């Protein structure tokens with residue numbers, strides 16, 4: 485099994501409930517996320533690295549059907565539990581590796597991966613696989629955090645991300661995402677960036693960190709030391725918490 489996948493499995497099996505709580509809370513924003521890819525009612529969506537299925541659920545009123553795939557069986561169980569709770573009829577979930585997916589060539593109209601590329605040891609392999617299962621003329625897209633372009637700042641960025649979640653692999657910067665999409669042969673590439681702020685306690689909590697644990701304290705001190713340079717813009721809150729800036733890149737292209 486490639487490098488990071490054991491760590492990913494252990495991490496996400498441990499935080500599945502916390503992660504799903506946050507994802508359900510974020511559902512309104514995820515609806516906006518999926519709309520950026522302009523899904524159509526007759527289309528089929530593949531939600532790559534689907535976690536608890538948030539993107540699939542947001543897309544369910546907008547598409548014919550969706551399939552979510554994730555490496556972690558606990559995430560897929562959670563997605564199926566939420567599917568029952570929310571009575572979603574047109575979403576399915578399967579356990580599998582995004583590097584080699586059990587789908588036919590050209591099976592989907594829209595193939596999107598949200599919040600997961602930074603975990604991947606081989607993002608180019610996953611993008612290639614996303615292209616394979618997308619039909620000609622269909623859309624392939626990624627939503628994810630992205631690194632600052634400067635090499636030192638990127639190291640600090642990845643160090644902070646790793647301090648929070650050891651399954652964080654490596655973040656690409658905006659230019660590298662474009663190169664990756666171009667190299668994969670995608671056409672009409674377009675992107676958009678969206679910023680939001682989150683409190684450190686919430687952000688750390690989703691990753692399973694207890695406030696005032698040693699790991700939490702290390703994360704906080706790293707953020708206060710190098711968070712400005714790494715683009716997190718840490719700000720003291722009146723309640724003693726710290727708020728940080730998160731920047732997401734949305735990028736999509738058409739399969740020619």
Ligand SMILES: C[S@@+](CC[C@H](N)C(=O)[O-])C[C@H]1O[C@@H](n2cnc3c(N)ncnc32)[C@H](O)[C@@H]1O
Pocket residue numbers: 492496507532533534535536537538539553554555556559580581582583597598599600603604
């Ligand atoms: C931060 S979560 C994002 C989940 C969901 N896409 C969302 O936006 O809420 C990252 C997910 O990627 C999954 N993942 C990481 N590497 C994977 C791989 N190679 N194949 C399939 N899933 C993977 C993890 O199991 C985890 O559920």
